[in-house]
Amino acid sequence: MTDTPFKRRLAVVVSGLCAFLMLVPVAAHADPDTDEQGIDSALSEAIDDYIEAEDALNTAEARQDDLNDSIKDTKDSIETLTSEVNDFAVAAYLNGGIPSTMSVLAVGDPTSAIDGLSTLSYLGDQSGAKLQELIDAQVTLEAEELALEDEIQAAADALADIRDARDAAAAAIAADGTGSSPGPQGGNARVPDAAPRNTDGSWPYESCSVPDPTTGGCITARTDHALKQAIMAGFDRYTKCYRSAEDGGEHPRGRACDFSVDVGGFVGYATGESKTYGDNLAYWFVQHADLLGVKYVIWFNEIWEPAAGGWRYYPGCGGGSPSCDHTDHVHLSML
Incomplete structure (x- = not known):
């Protein structure tokens, strides 16, 4: 898979995750004051890493939406131009094609007739060339779409790992029980992630597990x-x-x-x-x-x-x- 700026950002986030996972178990045996500072710092870093990974995933998904729109527009253009080229071919066939032009050359101004035939031939060639260009563009876009799907899956997997690390740091603070944060003021607290619901929007039953x-x-x-x-x-x-x-x-x-x-x-x-x-x-x-x-x-x-x-x-x-x-x-x- 080709290296991209997105992948390089993802690699940095995953490296930070690995460093964090090494930090949490060590902090559990440290001096209490140092322990609290280490856990709080780890949580702060884990939240930052999560936000960065989430932004990376959102950016990739937004790119995927744009790419899907481009593919749809290209397919629509191919369909329209194919219809036009087919119409052109049918009209040429029904009118006898190029051989019928001999009668045009025999009557009227030959120069005008030749100009007209040249124009028709040019339009046909241009339509064919444009159609091929669109087909090539579609192939390129679909190849990019496949590569992007791989990147999005990798970003989603990394995000899940970082979420687990973030939650582990929060659990460590809860277990420690010595947090002393003054808490956010004036309603500026972080908006929480939504808890999972059923597909119909209801809350699933959960046991004490x-x-x-x-x-x-x-x-x-x-x-x-x-x-x-x-x-x-x-x-x-x-x-x-x-x-x-x-x-x-x-x-x-x-x-x-x-x-x-x-x-x-x-x-x-x-x-x-x-x-x-x-x-x-x-x-x-x-x-x-x-x-x-x-x-x-x-x-x-x-x-x-x-x-x-x-x-x-x-x-x-x-x-x-x-x-x-x-x-x-x-x-x-x-x-």
């Missing part, structure tokens, strides 16, 4: 996706998802996570910067509920449910504890 990096229990694939996407958006503080001892609720089914708004654990009633962090996180889940598959969000004595039309009062479980009132963490439940 994915390892929960925050507890060692299990969560659903959709919950795992939301957890990692939140971390990638900058919400990386202490989080716990699976909880087997709870009676009822979404945690035992792997469909819920509690995101602390403080660094290192569930500290207590949120104020100041911690309250802002929680506000931003709750807003982010609500803003992207349709992409992630959010069932409801609880934060600061309020619950948000799409079916209920938005936020409403949430009474907690009495006693005014931060845990019950959800004033020390944002609760996320998934469909």
Whole structure:
């Protein structure tokens, strides 16, 4: 396969992926402070690599769309010109072709007759030449299309590998539990990747089958996706998802996570910067509920449910504890 600028960019991204995959397991045994910095840096680099690989794939796919349009236009032109050439041939045959011109030369101005015949011959030759040019162009375009398909497949495979590496870095941060990011401010958080849906747009049923990096229990694939996407958006503080001892609720089914708004654990009633962090996180889940598959969000004595039309009062479980009132963490439940 011929070397192209696209392939060279792809090679650079894949090389970065290999370097990243070597970094993550080493970081797990480093000094805690160095570990956190290394994991955060690895995630940032993995996200950048993913964006670059995604852009490369999108560019190649856009080129493929343009190429398909060019092939279609060329085929349409070939069809039109073929029809014109056929018409020309039929007309020449019905009129007796070149031999009938002898009668033209015998009557009238011979010079005019010869000019007319030369013009007809020229037009026929030009149509044939143009037709051949279009056929050659179609062959070239189709060959380019086949080469581009190989590049797109290679880019898609690389993107999948980089996505896995990116998600592994996010899972490492969730498992570490010591994230201290202030979180994105003013609604400037990263837009999450959409969680997979059925072909009819509905959400597939998912069991508690994915390892929960925050507890060692299990969560659903959709919950795992939301957890990692939140971390990638900058919400990386202490989080716990699976909880087997709870009676009822979404945690035992792997469909819920509690995101602390403080660094290192569930500290207590949120104020100041911690309250802002929680506000931003709750807003982010609500803003992207349709992409992630959010069932409801609880934060600061309020619950948000799409079916209920938005936020409403949430009474907690009495006693005014931060845990019950959800004033020390944002609760996320998934469909």
